[in-house]
Amino acid sequence: MGTGRSAAGAIALALVLVSCGDGGDSGSAGDVNQKIRVAALPLTDAAALYIARDRGLFVKEGLDVTIQPVQQSIQALPALSKGQVDVIASANYVTFLQADEKGTLDLRILAEGVRTAPHMMDVLVAKDSPIKTPADLKGKTVAVNILNNIQSLTLDAILDQRGAGHPVYRQIAFPQMGPALQKGQVDAVHAVEPFDSAIQGELKARVLLDGGSAPVRSLPISGYVTTRAFAEKHAKAAAAFRRAIEAASKIAAQDPSAVRAELPKYTKVTADQAKTINLPAYPAATDAAQLRRLTELMRKQGLLKKPIDPATLLVK
16 A cells, blocks of 8 residues: 555656756855755654745755655655755655665765654554553554654664564555554554644544654654765755754754644644644754664664764765
């Protein structure tokens, strides 16, 4: 279900992004006054991107930013590697670190997106589910947005700390998780906001486990990524983009109401729903030491084969 729709979405996105890349001037090397094409997910992770747009932070930095919505950041990976988009926002770090290790993407991280916070993602079960404790998940099917990625990585770490067994993961895009749970196609879903609250509200789904709990509390999970080629060719523009995002992230961290005001503009949540959504943490600066927590966890679970120093990937 999730895989087929993802493939169709990837093809459609590729066509859109090719057309986006045919006309505009990318700007000369080091030129701050240039267009930047950003692919972004409709998640709370991307709130700083929209705050920067709507508060004129990109314009202040001399940037003309165009946003292309996608359902999964992995859909935009081929377009990024080919230069059809310049940046992916709310990019799932695991996917892009793996692509960098495999040599399919020369990754650079412009800025952090979000870190885990209490209940910004939850494992949900149907209200009448026989699953009562995390230990009951062993062998059960759990929906995740992408297989072998940040959701399974963090959930397995939480279950390991509790001495519980692992579930079987099934790839289903976030918008389809609610229907899949309702139809009994999976035993549980691992949903992030705003889908988390929506599924709870619409299906009266029960929270089985806080996906942001120890040992993955405050773990960096997504960011704004680009390629080394773009970061080097457009160094001033890349730095300007990073400054705008970090300024917006600071606003998001200090004033959660700013995030809640943005969510109805680019997600399907209403203004009333946005008032109660559990938000992630928005770091105002990128911390290589925190990113190292993620890469070490990936190594432990076999999602990276070699040690990596995240500091070497950061755009200054």
